[in-house]
Amino acid sequence: MLSIRSLYQVGYGPSSSHTMGPAKAVNIIKEELPDLDFYEITLYNSLALTGKGHFTEEIIKGSLAPCHVTFFSLIDIHKHPNTLLIKGYKNNELMIEKEVQSVGGGRIVFVGEEEKEELIYPLHTFKEIRNYCRDHKVSLSEYVYMIEGEGFHEFLEDIWEAMKTSIKNGISTRGTLPGPLKLKRKAPDLYDFDQDNEVPEITENRLVSSYAFAVSEENASGGIIVTAPTCGACGVLPAVLYYMLEKHSFITEDQIIDSLAVAGLIGNLIKHNASISGAVAGCQAEIGSACAMAAAAHATLFHLKLDQVEYAAEIAIEHHLGLTCDPVNGYVQIPCIERNAVAALRAIDACGLAYFLSDSRKISLDMVIQTMYQTGLDMHSSYKETSQGGLAQYYKEDDDVNCW
């Protein structure tokens, strides 16, 4: 597995695979050959079908100019779901031609070229890692620090700061999100209520939701967020951690950092053994993964046993199996923003259930990750970030949803 440093990335929303990945690709090309006259970029599959709503064209043109972007709008099953073909010309002569895959979470692969990032984890299933931790009497976070080496705690501190900033920005920013849906930002309204006169369950629900909305609305408006594991699912993990830190005086910032290490390990296992990309495996791979990371982080904060941490993450994925990716008009707004809040609440529930029931569990985390991936591969392309099915297909602007 790669370092968790490549999982958590601070950057601009709204999409790790549709904005961060393509931006990285064109910047690498520009660095390699800075003096070209003209570039032609062709986007395929999900990148072509939802690239407008995800601001892919703007991001590319902002870095690589002059350039022409073509959206190839028929599904090409021979290409990766997020493919860019980049061509560069000098004096009308083709100087460079590269096919790039944006594989999720902002990571890119140049087709036919060797992987530049090093695989630093020798173990790549939860079972192997669990056995190692048991045999060597180390916790999951200690295992992560051991593999990641010097400076990793500081890296996670920066990640946590960026997560907190996106929450604070989101709950204090009113207005409308970009795009034709004209969605009102709702985080400040969710956050602003009389907590003293509310029952505890409602308070928890509203606060956790407000934090998840805050980060997701920052993402949808092109603000700075942390991929956890992706832009679309960036609100789940920070919402749970921020709420728990505020609510429980026994939780320290240091414990939050340790729980981020464990969440990163879970995200890394999914990324390595399956996918964290909605275009590859549907929303179960994005929101389901984020929920598993948050559930494991929550379990770590409460000092749950290794088995219970695993079970919390497993429950979180299991009950997102089959979840499709169907962003309306190609914008990371509906159903994405609300879905982050629901997944954050579900992560807390998953942890509670794991605490009570871990002795009787039958499904391992590794098994559910495999199941999620196969389910995603079997899913029709209409439901994998192409905006051709689901809510994206049935949404009508004039549907009267408020008639009752």
Ligand code: SF4
């Ligand atoms: S529906 Fe899920 S996977 Fe698809 S863009 Fe939204 S958050 Fe990402």
